[in-house]
């Protein structure tokens with residue numbers, strides 16, 4: 001399925017101007033990104049380093065690329081020169097490695113701390129209670145701008161709501177400690193209206209905009 005302009009306009013209207021829409025284009029061809037770009041979309045999310053650098057090389061420079069996947073330390077250097085925001089920072093080790101890479105290229109890198117609230121063990125992220133142990137001063141080359149979370153894959157609204165509330169609470173608490181905190185990235189195709197009701201200001205939407213992915 002190609003990019004759906006009507007769906008795009010409907011989502012923009014629905015989420016309002018206070019919420020940033022990240023169009024998740026992983027495993028979608030370059031042409032559908034171009035179509036979304038032409039319709040006015042500038043923020044795109046990708047999960048795989050190799051795929052991101054191949055696509056970025058073929059697309060306009062004013063696209064803001066969000067890395068939303070699980071990032072391996074040895075691949076940071078490939079995206080560091082151009083990435084707009086790294087959403088999936090899920091360990092102290094990765095934070096330190098990104099900070100180091102940012103220092104090497106003298107570019108401040110913007111990061112979100114990924115917080116684990118879902119039932120699935122396979123999902124990544126910090127335990128919400130472990131985050132107080134992070135100190136912005138330890139990462140002078142980073143701007144820690146908020147948190148990212150993924151709810152459990154379920155239709156149970158109560159479970160989703162509890163998890164989104166926990167993410168919002170975590171965000172509000174940490175905001176007092178981290179001066180640059182501004183983004184609460186939560187909500188995907190299946191759950192973004194509820195995520196916004198619970199305080200999200202950044203949603204990551206893929207399949208609703210672009211249809212099923214190739215893999």
Ligand SMILES: *Cc1c(COP(=O)(O)O)cnc(C)c1O
Nearest residue numbers: 024068188189190204205206207
């Ligand atoms: C793939 C992905 C999305 C988009 O999922 P959809 O259900 O297709 O909207 C959002 N966030 C992350 C972290 C993803 O990996």
